[in-house]
Amino acid sequence: MAIFISKLTPVERRTFWACFGGWGLDAFDFMVFTLAIPALMMDFHVGRADVGALGSAALFASAFGGWLGGAISDKIGRVRALQVMILWFSLATGLSALAQNFDQLLVLKALQGLGFGGEWAAGAVLMSETIRPAWRGRALAGVQSAWAVGWGGSVLAYGACFYLLPEALSWRVLFGIGLLPALLILFVQRSVPEPVHQAGKTVQPMPFLGIFRPEVLRMTVLSCLLAVGAHGGYYALTTFLPTYLKTSRHLSVTHTSLYLAVIIVAFFCGCLASAALIDRIGRRRNISLFAVCSALSVALYLLLPLNDTEMLIIGFPVGFFAAGIPSSMGALFTELFPAGTRGTAVGFCYNFGRVVASFFPLLVGIVSRSVPLGTAIGVSAAGCYALVVLAVAALPETRQRALADTIPAEAD
Numbered sequence: 001m002a003i004f005i006s007k008l009t010p011v012e013r014r015t016f017w018a019c020f021g022g023w024g025l026d027a028f029d030f031m032v033f034t035l036a037i038p039a040l041m042m043d044f045h046v047g048r049a050d051v052g053a054l055g056s057a058a059l060f061a062s063a064f065g066g067w068l069g070g071a072i073s074d075k076i077g078r079v080r081a082l083q084v085m086i087l088w089f090s091l092a093t094g095l096s097a098l099a100q101n102f103d104q105l106l107v108l109k110a111l112q113g114l115g116f117g118g119e120w121a122a123g124a125v126l127m128s129e130t131i132r133p134a135w136r137g138r139a140l141a142g143v144q145s146a147w148a149v150g151w152g153g154s155v156l157a158y159g160a161c162f163y164l165l166p167e168a169l170s171w172r173v174l175f176g177i178g179l180l181p182a183l184l185i186l187f188v189q190r191s192v193p194e195p196v197h198q199a200g201k202t203v204q205p206m207p208f209l210g211i212f213r214p215e216v217l218r219m220t221v222l223s224c225l226l227a228v229g230a231h232g233g234y235y236a237l238t239t240f241l242p243t244y245l246k247t248s249r250h251l252s253v254t255h256t257s258l259y260l261a262v263i264i265v266a267f268f269c270g271c272l273a274s275a276a277l278i279d280r281i282g283r284r285r286n287i288s289l290f291a292v293c294s295a296l297s298v299a300l301y302l303l304l305p306l307n308d309t310e311m312l313i314i315g316f317p318v319g320f321f322a323a324g325i326p327s328s329m330g331a332l333f334t335e336l337f338p339a340g341t342r343g344t345a346v347g348f349c350y351n352f353g354r355v356v357a358s359f360f361p362l363l364v365g366i367v368s369r370s371v372p373l374g375t376a377i378g379v380s381a382a383g384c385y386a387l388v389v390l391a392v393a394a395l396p397e398t399r400q401r402a403l404a405d406t407i408p409a410e411a412d
Contacts, residue, residue, distance in 0.1 A: 004138050004275070008131065014191040015130045016139050018184070019123035020146045022086055025181035026119055027150025028157075029093045029112065030058070032178070035158040036171035043168055044102045054109045059358050061113030063351035069118020070125070070347025074340060078126035079194045081343070083185045085122055089115025093178025097171075117354075121347025128334035128342075129195035137278035137331040137399065144327035145271035148264050155264070210341040211348055219336045220345060222391050226287075226332075227353020229387035230325040233291075236360040236380040237298055237322065244302070244373045266316045270323030282399040283332040284392050290324030291388040297321050298381050302374040325388060335398035360384065 005013060037051050044050075065085075073081035092112035099105040124140060131139045157177060161170040211220045270290075278286045297317040306314065329350060337345040360380055367376040 004135060004142070007135060008139070011193060012131045012135070012139070015127055016143060018082075018188045018192045019127050020143045021184050021187070022082065022119055022123050022181070023143055024146035024150035024153070025086075025184065026089065026116055027147040028154045029089060029150075029178045029181070030116060031151045031154040032158065032174045033058075033109070035154060036174055039162075039167050039171040040105075043171070044105070046102055050102060054106055056358060057106055057110040058113035058116065060355055061110040062117030063348075063355040065114035065117030066121045066347030066351030067117075067344060068114065068347070070121040070343035070345065072118070073122045073125055073343035073347075077194050078122055078129065078343070079188060079192055081122040082119065082126055082192075083188055085115045085118035086181055086185055086188070087115075089119060090179055090182040093175055093181075096178070097173070097175035117351045118347065120350065121343055124330040124346055124350075125334055125343045126192070126195065128331065129339075133399075134279065136335075137283065137328075138275045140330035140334070141271060141275035141278050141327040144323070144330065145268045145275075148268035148271065148323075151267070152261075152264050211337070211345045213341075216337060216341065216345070219395070220349060222395050223333055223336060223345070223349035224352045226388055226391040226395070227329065227350050228356045229291075229353075229384045229391060230329060231353045231357030232360040233294060233298075233381045233384035233388070234322050234326070235357050236364050236384060237318070237377060244377060248372065248374055262312050262315050263319045266319030267323040270320040271327040273320070274324035274327040278328055278331060279399065282397050283328060283335075284395065284397050287325055287328045287332070287392045288389050290321050290328070291385040291392075293317075294321040294325065295382050295385040299378060302378045332392075332395070332398055336395065357384075 005016065008016060033055070040054075041047065041051055069081060069085050072084065089112050092108050092115060096105060096108040096112065099108060123143070127140055127143065128136055154174075157174060161173050165173060210216070274286060274290065277289070281289070297314075297320075301314055301318050304310070304314065330346075333346045333349055334342060364373075364376045364380050367380065371379075
């Protein structure tokens, strides 16, 4: 990644790091919640279903936040929208530390989701319009690796807080750390300029529902289906995989931190590999390659008899290939739509996929009542990755496409 970053201009480089920091801090804020679940259950005297409602609230809100954040970026500019969304999710996360009951926390998690979805949309479009076509795909895929960095940071902070502080206070301190991303606004304000064609006001924003106009409707539908498949395959696999390994394979994971580290490193490496390939072989081929490899690696993971060590080793390609698909979507989505509706479209399609995909774990659970859990996971994930391949095959290749020329074309 360092090689291609050195090829960027100073403005491109500052834009990359601003969006990298925003996405990494997003990941930190999002993942500390998953790590704090046991403490939340104990402190608020709630069950798994109640805690699951917190995650669902943030997930559903992120879809509307992505749509709203994208639309705001089309109206007031990419940089200002990015600042608004960073401030939004930072304040919501920080205020969560002060929640006195479950209902307050539920509302704050939903508000956090709004900012979470909007930040990705605003950042992806800002990068696509700032970075030259030759490096655009690599930069947008590379910035996705910030999720692994933020995830790893949340694990370290979790370990430190719960080791040094009482459990009832630890989760509040973790959420309080979520205020730190607000400092990123200062860097963005001072170092990241608005893309030239936006500053020149040559682009007229389209209506909020412009992504459903006849000339772009096909691209919107296919992009949503691609996002559903990408997120659905990931959720279907990761939600029940630990349960499958424990109950069906009878594996014991004694070193949980090591297992988690393998997944995080694999995700990071998958993003970098996708970044290295996407500008060379194109968006469609890159997504199709990772989708097919994801399906194959999941099949091997579910069929081979694994011990603890083998689980860690083979778990690497599972996380590696799963990461490559979402890291490719930013470049493809931003290049499919015209400037006046680009932010709205990117935010809506990406986060629509995330919301629909949230039902796939439920689907796996229902199917597993009739067939073995491994089969349920495999069929659901394979179906999702097949949807990815079909959707991307129907989309046009956008590599090296000038963003002034993003009206949908026929698939080639």
